Amino acid sequence: MTKRRYSEQSFPSYVFIPGQNPHPKKEGGHMEGKSEPIAAPLDLEHPETSPEFCYGIDLFNHRYYWESHVYFEALWNAHRRHGVVADFLKALIKLSAAGVKNNLLQPDSVQGHYHRAIDLLEDIKLKEGADFLGFNLNQLLGEIRNILNTHSGEIFLHPSWD
Numbered sequence: 001m002t003k004r005r006y007s008e009q010s011f012p013s014y015v016f017i018p019g020q021n022p023h024p025k026k027e028g029g030h031m032e033g034k035s036e037p038i039a040a041p042l043d044l045e046h047p048e049t050s051p052e053f054c055y056g057i058d059l060f061n062h063r064y065y066w067e068s069h070v071y072f073e074a075l076w077n078a079h080r081r082h083g084v085v086a087d088f089l090k091a092l093i094k095l096s097a098a099g100v101k102n103n104l105l106q107p108d109s110v111q112g113h114y115h116r117a118i119d120l121l122e123d124i125k126l127k128e129g130a131d132f133l134g135f136n137l138n139q140l141l142g143e144i145r146n147i148l149n150t151h152s153g154e155i156f157l158h159p160s161w162d
Contacts, residue, residue, distance in 0.1 A: 003061050003156065006054035016066040017103045024067065031070075039074040042085060047133045048161040050075070056092070057157045065099030072096060084124055088132060091120040095144075095155060107151075114144050134159035 012030040014021050024031035039052035047053055056071030076089040098113035118141060125137045135157070147153045 004158075006048070006057050006159070006161075007051060009051070009055045009058070011059070011062060012064060012067055015064050015103075018066075018100070019104075037071055037074040039071070039078045041078045042075060042133065044085065044133070048159065057159070060092070060096060060099070061156050063099065063154075065096045065103065069093050069096035069100070084127055085133070087120050088124055088135075091117040091124070092157070094120065099154075111148060114148055118144055131160075134161050136160065 012024070014030060016022075016024050016030075022028040022030075026032065037052055039050065042050050042053060052071045052074055056068045056075070059065075059068035059071065072089050072092045076086055076093060079086040079089065081090075094113045094117040098110045098117070101107075101109035101113060121137050121141055121144075124132055125141075130136060130138045139158070140155070143153070143155045147155065
């Protein structure tokens, strides 16, 4: 299955998995010598115009979990780590962290990150409704809960920007 791309930026040369390949920021890493991404706050009416958001989604959907976390964190910082948008970005950071922990075969950590993401997304749904920044929160929550219940599967981020 071909996954839809939301950006044209190329992927890193490898997926970072701690202990298995070079840390991206260290010698030999795919981000060596590069600055951390800096993002502007999301345009809430058109989040698809954020290159960092789109690239973070692409990275996540193609299993570059550590790398997606870096871009989601840049956006989280742009929103000053406070408010409903920051909470949504924090939920995406938690989903990225769950992916990293899954690659490390640490199921307890995976579950902890998934549960924290659920808490954040449920709170956003109560405040903002089931559609937020182009995402169907019911669908996303369902995917997370399905993985928790079946201990299998993966999450894909599918905004409705098309």
